Amino acid sequence: MTGTLYGVGVGPGDPGLLTLKGRDVLLRAAAVFVPAPGEGKPSLAMGIVREAGLGGLDFRPLVFPMSRDEKVLAASWDAAAARVCDVLRDGKDAAFITLGDPGVYSTFSYLAAAVRRRLQGVRIETVPGVTTMNLAAALVNRPLVEGDERLCLLPLPEDLGELGALARSFDTLVLYKIGPRLREAVEALTRLGLARSSSFVGRAGLPDQIVAPELGDIPGDAAGYLSALIVRTGRTA
Amino acid sequence: MTGTLYGVGVGPGDPGLLTLKGRDVLLRAAAVFVPAPGEGKPSLAMGIVREAGLGGLDFRPLVFPMSRDEKVLAASWDAAAARVCDVLRDGKDAAFITLGDPGVYSTFSYLAAAVRRRLQGVRIETVPGVTTMNLAAALVNRPLVEGDERLCLLPLPEDLGELGALARSFDTLVLYKIGPRLREAVEALTRLGLARSSSFVGRAGLPDQIVAPELGDIPGDAAGYLSALIVRTGRTA
Numbered sequence: 001m002t003g004t005l006y007g008v009g010v011g012p013g014d015p016g017l018l019t020l021k022g023r024d025v026l027l028r029a030a031a032v033f034v035p036a037p038g039e040g041k042p043s044l045a046m047g048i049v050r051e052a053g054l055g056g057l058d059f060r061p062l063v064f065p066m067s068r069d070e071k072v073l074a075a076s077w078d079a080a081a082a083r084v085c086d087v088l089r090d091g092k093d094a095a096f097i098t099l100g101d102p103g104v105y106s107t108f109s110y111l112a113a114a115v116r117r118r119l120q121g122v123r124i125e126t127v128p129g130v131t132t133m134n135l136a137a138a139l140v141n142r143p144l145v146e147g148d149e150r151l152c153l154l155p156l157p158e159d160l161g162e163l164g165a166l167a168r169s170f171d172t173l174v175l176y177k178i179g180p181r182l183r184e185a186v187e188a189l190t191r192l193g194l195a196r197s198s199s200f201v202g203r204a205g206l207p208d209q210i211v212a213p214e215l216g217d218i219p220g221d222a223a224g225y226l227s228a229l230i231v232r233t234g235r236t237a
Numbered sequence: 238m239t240g241t242l243y244g245v246g247v248g249p250g251d252p253g254l255l256t257l258k259g260r261d262v263l264l265r266a267a268a269v270f271v272p273a274p275g276e277g278k279p280s281l282a283m284g285i286v287r288e289a290g291l292g293g294l295d296f297r298p299l300v301f302p303m304s305r306d307e308k309v310l311a312a313s314w315d316a317a318a319a320r321v322c323d324v325l326r327d328g329k330d331a332a333f334i335t336l337g338d339p340g341v342y343s344t345f346s347y348l349a350a351a352v353r354r355r356l357q358g359v360r361i362e363t364v365p366g367v368t369t370m371n372l373a374a375a376l377v378n379r380p381l382v383e384g385d386e387r388l389c390l391l392p393l394p395e396d397l398g399e400l401g402a403l404a405r406s407f408d409t410l411v412l413y414k415i416g417p418r419l420r421e422a423v424e425a426l427t428r429l430g431l432a433r434s435s436s437f438v439g440r441a442g443l444p445d446q447i448v449a450p451e452l453g454d455i456p457g458d459a460a461g462y463l464s465a466l467i468v469r470t471g472r473t474a
Contacts, residue, residue, distance in 0.1 A: 009371070016258025019248070019367065020289065023257065052257065101367070103374035103381040112378075126375035130256065130338070130365050134246070137340035138363035141349075144340040145390065152407070154387035170389070 002122055003030070003088040005115055007108035009101040009129020010045050013205025013226045015052035017130045025127055026054055030092035033084060035107055036061035044225055045097045048205075064107075073110075081114035088119060099226065101129040104153075105176060133174045136201035136228045140213040144172055144230070156181055156229070160188035163231070167194060173231040178223035185229060186215050194231050202227040239359055240267070240325040242352055244345035246338040246366020250281075250442025250463045252288035254367045262364055263291055267329035270321060272344055273298035281462055282334045285442075301344075310347075318351035325356060336463065338366040341390075342413060370411045373438035373465045377450040381409055381467070393418055393466070397425035400468070404431055410468040415460035422466060423452050431468050439464040 006025045011017030026032055026049060034046045046059055062080045065072055087094040098106035103126065112124050133153065137144045145151045152170045155177035157163070166173050178185055182200070189195045195215045202210040202222040210222045243262045248254030263269055263286060271283045283296055299317045302309055324331040335343035340363065349361050370390065374381045382388045389407045392414035394400070403410050415422055419437070426432045432452045439447035439459040447459045 007375075011256070014258065016261070017256045017365065019254045019256055020260065021251065021253025024253070101371045101381075103371055103379070105382055105384075106380070109380040109383060124378065126378065128254065128367050128371035128375045130367055131371065134338045134340055134365035134368065138244075138365045141361065141363065142340070143343070143346040144338075145342055146346060147342075148392050150389065150391035152387065152389040153382065155385050 001091050002119060003091055003093040004123040004125055005084060005088060005112065006093065006095045007102035007112065007124070007126045008095050008097050009106070009127060010048045010097050010099065011130040011205070012100050012132040012135045013048060013203065013209065014135065015048050017135065017205065018049070018052045019127065019129065022127050022129065023052065023054065026057060026095055026097070028093060029095040030058065031087045031094045032057045032059050033080070033094060033096045034059050034061050035098070036063050038066070039063055045099050048099075049097060077110050077114040080111060081118050084111065084115055085118045088115075088122060098129070100131040102126050103128065104131050132176070132204050132226050132228050133230065135204045136199070136230055139201050139204065139209070139211045140199040140230070142199065142230070142232065144174070156185055160185065163188055163194070164192050167192065167231065167233040168235065171233055171235050173233065175229040175231070176227070178227055178229060180221070182218065182223040183220040186218065189215065189229075189231060194233060197232040197234060199230045200228070204228070238328050239356060240328055240330040241360040241362055242321060242325060242349065243330065243332040244339040244349065244361070244363045245332050245334050246343070246364060247282050247285045247334050247336065248367040248442070249337050249369040249372040250285060250440065250446065251372065252285050254372065254442065255286070255289045256364065256366065259364050259366065260289065260291065263294060263332055263334070265330060266332040267295065268324045268331045269294045269296050270317070270331060270333045271296050271298050272335070273300050275303070276300050282336050285336075286334060314347050314351040317348060318355050321348065321352055322355045325352075325359060335366075337368045339363050340365065341368050369413070369441050369463050369465050370467065372441045373436070373467055376438050376441065376446070376448045377436040377467070379436065379467070379469065381411070393422055397422065400425055400431070401429050404429065404468065404470040405472065408470055408472050410470065412466040412468070413464070415464055415466060417458070419455065419460040420457040423455065426452065426466075426468060431470060434469040434471060436467045437465070441465070
């Protein structure tokens with residue numbers, strides 16, 4: 001009997017947003033694999049789990065090279081899968097933690113696919129988590145969608161002119177992966193007349209979070225991890 | 238000092254998906270208000286909280302009339318707010334529970350607005366929750382969005398022909414509020430060539446959940462509460 005691989009979403013930064021099931025699965029797992037940004041660099045997801053009172057787990061960092069070369073990436077996922085499969089073949093359960101939810105812009109699906117290729121019929125279960133947009137909306141005290149409203153979620157588009165068309169079709173736009181383009185995005189929203197009904201949250205849930213219910217004086221470098229722009233378009237008004 | 242009103246998302250059906258913070262807030266609240274579908278009818282959200290081991294809370298059902306008349310609805314929200322404010326004025330905290338997340342198609346924003354009108358400067362905090370789409374994607378073992386993909390979330394449109402245009406612009410469509418139109422929706426997706434890459438989950442997280450990774454023999458009446466169609470469009474393929 002091989003063990004089960006669990007993909008656990010630890011939520012968007014606030015350790016209190018880990019779910020009861022997520023906590024229980026992590027406590028039972030023989031090993032907790034952690035995507036690490038680089039050798040010796042701290043993992044945000046691991047920090048959240050530690051803050052949630054689970055510092056004693058057997059954390060095992062998986063370091064992935066900073067590369068866009070698909071062959072390099074595939075090889076590193078395969079190497080990670082080999083380490084995970086060593087645990088599963090011993091009949092023990094393994095967990096892989098992701099920020100937010102494993103189904104929303106996470107890397108769990110790549111790991112799961114690589115594990116499936118090595119270990120046919122392996123049991124894989126996803127434990128969903130709270131996502132950044134849900135916490136961001138909570139922090140600015142505004143709903144994401146009500147009644148018949150429509151929402152779209154996307155990485156900040158290359159062509160910011162697209163935001164105008166999206167605003168005509170959706171009541172709420174949620175923009176992730178803003179990175180160094182926050183200032184540029186705010187300028188585009190201002191030109192479209194949408195800045196006043198937009199909010200920004202950066203490093204949601206972390207002690208140094210930035211909560212801007214209105215886009216005013218946001219530092220240009222505020223959009224690191226766990227960041228979102230939420231645009232209420234007033235489409236139906 | 239008036240108390241704080243907490244809007245707590247209890248997640249999409251599986252009691253294990255309540256967050257640690259949600260549980261703690263509910264345990265500390267003097268009263269837990271529950272939207273009830275009708276006099277004497279059980280509340281799904283309350284059932285989830287009870288299953289999570291919190292059966293001893295002081296649950297107080299708020300019954301809202303089945304009406305689309307805005308005046309009738311406003312009066313019932315105001316009456317509900319009056320009951321909540323009685324607790325807050327005593328300096329005690331109150332909670333209002335919603336399925337999923339309070340910011341996603343919930344009624345918490347209406348209650349919060351009515352409470353704010355009665356009690357200026359009142360402290361209101363939202364505790365986000367896991368949403369149905371995150372659990373549905375986990376149950377069918379597919380990510381919602383990866384890499385640069387785009388997602389839209391909307392109630393099943395009146396005009397199902399709209400789905401074709403949305404599928405050209407988004408990698409994932411998530412359709413809520415399907416109700417009695419599940420069969421009709423599956424037929425429309427079939428005509429658009431999207432049925433094979435679509436999944437359906439009904440009553441997500443509940444003991445009698447329906448998980449259909451491919452749209453086959455789904456009972457036509459399967460789409461009650463906590464239901465979603467997830468359409469992967471293959472737009473970028």
